């Protein structure tokens with residue numbers, strides 16, 4: 001049987017980079033995509049030291065042409081697509097009185113519409129292989145968090161989209177899964193691109209509240225933060241397990257945190273109910 005092919009978005013750093021290495025180590029032909037292939041040095045070095053090969057390609061989830069070109073290229077060159085890992089994403093710290101609506105739209109473009117675009121392009125090929133559609137959301141896809149209005153809204157949107165799609169896709173042989181990390185030590189915070197002191201100084205009436213939040217979240221990150229490899233392990237589990245859970249948290253802390261909100265941590269009760277509607 002030919003090697004199974006997975007395409008992963010956002011592999012320049014962090015969880016996506018670690019997932020690309022781990023899936024290649026698990027024997028998958030791994031198409032590691034980046035919006036800017038000039039930023040592939042860390043990925044190439046990691047692949048070299050792990051002794052694995054990656055097929056590195058350009059894909060910007062906010063650019064439909066780039067999404068379709070990448071997926072068409074995979075089909076042309078590998079003949080199949082067995083899994084898509086929607087990992088690309090970007091954080092945003094702010095509150096609506098200080099943000100613009102345009103800021104919120106930008107966060108939705110990357111974290112929600114990017115997932116929609118890539119999933120739509122991949123689905124016909126995943127149907128052909130009985131493949132897997134895996135999306136990295138966040139504990140913030142279950143629990144709204146202060147100063148994360150736009151980010152959590154986007155991750156909630158992804159969770160609702162995938163929970164709705166899962167029973168329908170399952171009828172056509174495609175398994176849909178969500179992976180919810182808590183804090184992970186990646187470029188995520190740096191990529192948000194704000195200096196906390198400057199953001200607090202610019203936050204006007206929200207300054208004290210933002211200072212408290214930043215202090216809190218730095219403490220949570222220091223106490224519970226995972227490595228990218230730890231957060232990537234459940235992604236590979238969702239690729240390889242016989243019957244992966246619909247929703248998986250990446251750590252005990254993430255499970256406990258989301259259990260404040262979710263009565264159905266792994267999604268089995270919900271999908272048991274909605275799947276039954278489809279005969």
Ligand code: NAP
Pocket residue numbers: 009010011012013014015016034035036039059060061062087088089090091110114136137138139180181182183184185186187188189191
């Ligand atoms: P990261 O190191 O910043 O990685 C994010 C990746 O997404 C980067 O490769 C980035 O590429 C890419 N990306 C951003 N915009 C993109 C676009 N338009 N098209 C394609 N790729 C794009 O952060 P990470 O922590 O590994 O994040 C991975 C996923 O985990 C995200 O979905 C994030 O929301 C989620 N997550 C992270 C944490 C955490 O604490 N780190 C917690 C919960 C969930 P560039 O290098 O080009 O920017």
